[in-house]
Amino acid sequence: MKEKKNNAFTRWFYGEEDTLLDKVEMKPQKEYAPREGEIRELMKEREMLREQIYDVEDNHKLRLFHKMYQIAAVIFCLTLISIMLVTVSWLPPNGDPDNPVNNEVSARYIESGLQETGAVNIVTGMILDYRAFDTFGESNVLFIATVTVLILLRLDKEKKALAKPGVPVYQKPVDELTIAKAQADDRVYEPKNDVILQKVAGFLVPIIIIFGIYVILNGHLSPGGGFSGGAIIGAGLILYLNAFGFEKTERFFTEKTYKWTCFFALTFYCLAKSYSFFTGANHLESGIPLGTPGAILSSGLILPLNICVGLVVACTMYAFYVLFRKGGF
Amino acid sequence: MVGPNLFINYGEAVAVILFGIGFSNLLLQKNLIKKIIGLNIMDTAIYLFLAEKGYIAGRVAPIVVDGVQEVEAYINPVPSGLVLTGIVVSVSVTAIMLSLTIRLYRRYHTLDLDEISMRLKKEGL
Amino acid sequence: MRGIMQIFTCILMGFLVICAISVTFSKKLLNSILIFMSYSLVMSIIWMLLESPDLAITEAAVGAGVTSVLFFVTLKKIHAMVGEDNDERKEE
Numbered sequence: 001m002k003e004k005k006n007n008a009f010t011r012w013f014y015g016e017e018d019t020l021l022d023k024v025e026m027k028p029q030k031e032y033a034p035r036e037g038e039i040r041e042l043m044k045e046r047e048m049l050r051e052q053i054y055d056v057e058d059n060h061k062l063r064l065f066h067k068m069y070q071i072a073a074v075i076f077c078l079t080l081i082s083i084m085l086v087t088v089s090w091l092p093p094n095g096d097p098d099n100p101v102n103n104e105v106s107a108r109y110i111e112s113g114l115q116e117t118g119a120v121n122i123v124t125g126m127i128l129d130y131r132a133f134d135t136f137g138e139s140n141v142l143f144i145a146t147v148t149v150l151i152l153l154r155l156d157k158e159k160k161a162l163a164k165p166g167v168p169v170y171q172k173p174v175d176e177l178t179i180a181k182a183q184a185d186d187r188v189y190e191p192k193n194d195v196i197l198q199k200v201a202g203f204l205v206p207i208i209i210i211f212g213i214y215v216i217l218n219g220h221l222s223p224g225g226g227f228s229g230g231a232i233i234g235a236g237l238i239l240y241l242n243a244f245g246f247e248k249t250e251r252f253f254t255e256k257t258y259k260w261t262c263f264f265a266l267t268f269y270c271l272a273k274s275y276s277f278f279t280g281a282n283h284l285e286s287g288i289p290l291g292t293p294g295a296i297l298s299s300g301l302i303l304p305l306n307i308c309v310g311l312v313v314a315c316t317m318y319a320f321y322v323l324f325r326k327g328g329f
Numbered sequence: 330m331v332g333p334n335l336f337i338n339y340g341e342a343v344a345v346i347l348f349g350i351g352f353s354n355l356l357l358q359k360n361l362i363k364k365i366i367g368l369n370i371m372d373t374a375i376y377l378f379l380a381e382k383g384y385i386a387g388r389v390a391p392i393v394v395d396g397v398q399e400v401e402a403y404i405n406p407v408p409s410g411l412v413l414t415g416i417v418v419s420v421s422v423t424a425i426m427l428s429l430t431i432r433l434y435r436r437y438h439t440l441d442l443d444e445i446s447m448r449l450k451k452e453g454l
Numbered sequence: 455m456r457g458i459m460q461i462f463t464c465i466l467m468g469f470l471v472i473c474a475i476s477v478t479f480s481k482k483l484l485n486s487i488l489i490f491m492s493y494s495l496v497m498s499i500i501w502m503l504l505e506s507p508d509l510a511i512t513e514a515a516v517g518a519g520v521t522s523v524l525f526f527v528t529l530k531k532i533h534a535m536v537g538e539d540n541d542e543r544k545e546e
Contacts, residue, residue, distance in 0.1 A: 042438055049447050073356040081349035088341045090332035095386030097401070102385065106405045114393055122391040122403070123508050127410045138414045145421035152428045215511070223392065223507035227417050231515035238523060293393075313417065317520050320424045324431075324527045340504075343467040350474045362483055362528070366490050369521065370474055373497050373513075380504050390505045409506045416509070420516050427528045434532050 118290035118299035119220035127225075128302045128309075132273050135226075139269065139309055142316045143262060149320060155327030194243075201243030208236035216310040220299045226306040230313025237318045246326060255329035258315050265308040272301050340381040347374035361433070361440045365426050372419040376412045383408035459503070466500055483529060491522040 092099045109126055119125030127135050216229030241249045279286040291298030322329060335342060351374060354367025383405040391406040430440070437445050473493040480486045494517030502510040 046444070049444075049451060070357060073353065077349050077353040077356070080352065081346060084345040084348070085335070085342060086331055088338050088345055089335035091334060091338055091341065093334050093337045094340060094381060095384055097385050099382075099385075101382050101408075102405050106407050107400045109406055110391065110400050110403050111398055114398060120393050121508075122393065122406045123409045123413070123506075126406055127413060131410060134414060138417060141418055142421055145425055148425050149428045152425075152432055223390070224511055225413075225508060227413060228508065228511040228515055231417075231512065231520060235515060235519045238520075316421075320520070320524060321527065324428070324524060324531065339464065339467070343471060346471060347474050350471070350478065354478055358478070360483070362525070363477070363486060366477055366486060366525075369490070370477070370493070373494065373517070376509070376513075377497065377500065380501055380506055380509060383506070384504045388505070390507055392507075404505050409508060412506075412509050413512060416512050416516055420521050423521050424524055427524055431528060431531050440532065 114293055117302065118293055119302050120293050121220050121222065121225070124220050124225045124302065124306070125299070128220075128305050129300075132276070132305070135305075135309060136269055136273060139266060139312050142312055143266065146262075146316050146319050146323075149323050153323045153327055192245075197243045201239055205236050205240045205243075208239065209233055212236060212310075212314070216306055217296065217303070219306040220302045221294065221296070226309030227313055229306075230310040231317060233310065233314040234317025234321075237314065238321050241318075241321070241325075250329075253318070253329075258319055258329060261311055261315050265311045269305060269308045272305065276301065338381075340384075341378055344374045344378035344381065347371075347377070359441055359443060361430050361442060364442075365423065365430070368426070369419065369423060372415070372422075376415055379408045379412050379415075463500065463503055466496055466503075469496055470500070487522065487525045487529065490525070491518050494518040494522070 109122060109130065113122045113125050114120065117125035117129040119129070212229045212232035214229075215224035215232060216226060219225035219229065237249075237253070276286060278284075286300075288300045290300050293299070297303065319329075348371055351367045351370035351372075354370065355364050358364055358367065385404045388402060388404050391403045391409070433445065434440060437448055439445065470493060473489050473496070477486045477489050477493070480489065494513065498510045498514040498518065501513060
């Protein structure tokens with residue numbers, strides 16, 4: 001087994017050194033104060049603030065400003081609605097085939113969609129073949145959103161954080177913020193091992209996941225596609241997590257699973273579409289067969305791309321839920 | 330001043346009214362969670378408007394059946410593609426905003442925007 | 455037959471506007487999130503009536519599913535931070 005080289009990249013890659021440690025937070029956050037006297041202290045402070053800032057002489061001005069703001073907001077919204085209603089009344093009639101919206105772009109997509117992309121579902125053929133770059137950008141938006149929520153809501157494990165002596169104050173969690181306590185806080189009012197939920201989830205979760213896989217794989221033949229199928233699989237995983245708890249779910253979905261799934265899905269999408277752009281721009285023949293329309297293995301690259309998008313969306317939906325509940329994977 | 334098509338375009342009119350309601354929610358509510366719900370209502374109202382622009386009366390959904398490929402048989406597929414991306418981006422934006430709300434609550438223990446700005450003023454930010 | 459579908463669509467859109475207004479004026483947060491969930495579901499049905507089945511499936515799975523679940527989990531996190539003994543500070 002070859003040894004790890006010790007440079008800055010491998011240290012960052014294996015998670016030993018965090019380059020964003022002092023640079024992301026703007027100022028150190030106040031530690032989570034204990035609960036016992038704090039509620040009364042907060043209410044006293046609230047009253048004091050209200051007296052100091054809502055002064056007797058400023059009281060009248062502040063109230064006037066508040067009322068003016070509300071009246072101005074209502075007037076502005078009503079003006080906005082009426083201007084837009086007047087605009088809507090001047091639009092061409094709804095459902096008319098001679099609208100300017102129905103121009104030659106949609107005619108081209110409908111008439112040559114089946115021959116050029118091989119997809120029976122014209123909308124899927126459009127977003128994964130003609131306009132695949134937009135879908136790539138959208139998958140990236142999902143990934144960036146997950147990373148942002150990870151930065152905001154993540155709780156470090158106690159062992160890893162307390163093991164380092166030089167860690168600054170706000171990184172070391174005060175006792176209340178470790179994962180175990182957060183989890184206990186979260187589930188203290190829930191009945192554990194609810195029999196009805198477990199039996200029903202044991203029946204429903206396989207059906208939901210199989211339905212999600214069906215929707216993804218048939219994206220080019222019937223309504224659906226990567227986004228819908230991914231959301232359905234994500235919802236099935238959330239139901240499983242709710243019914244069976246965190247330990248059982250961590251048997252098959254850990255942080256490593258999430259990382260490598262998203263990485264491979266996005267990289268495969270990028271490489272596949274780069275190949276398509278390259279051969280299309282240079283007027284070469286791409287070697288990917290289109291197959292017969294109506295079969296599952298048809299339409300060139302649309303089926304693998306649907307699977308990639310579906311995986312990214314499912315992992316993202318599940319990751320949002322787990323980060324909100326537990327603060328970590 | 331009012332054009333001829335206001336009642337034929339009732340779908341777009343409802344979309345615009347919902348946009349206005351969502352926007353006034355965003356401006357006038359004091360609670361942060363209701364502001365986020367208002368933003369979501371604005372989002373879905375715009376998607377309704379876009380989907381209405383793609384509808385043509387008497388035609389079916391853009392899935393090729395029986396090899397029929399004339400333009401006169403299907404609705405316009407282009408706005409449908411735009412909205413599909415938009416829905417997923419909207420859920421990402423909602424998730425980010427809700428996580429920001431949780432962090433704000435941990436720090437200031439309130440969900441009222443007036444009070445948060447009072448405390449910020451007190452801290453001198 | 456077309457007239458009946460149009461009347462049905464009008465009724466559904468009226469329901470949408472009523473849902474949106476009642477989200478504004480409800481006092482408890484839990485009620486407004488439930489009404490928002492039903493708003494999302496009726497929006498999905500309207501898209502089905504406008505002949506776009508892709509959007510209907512996606513909105514049903516995402517809007518009435520994942521977004522509403524995230525709202526509920528946020529509410530739970532915010533209540534849990536305060537604790538059970540401080541009831542009057544839970545809503546607004």
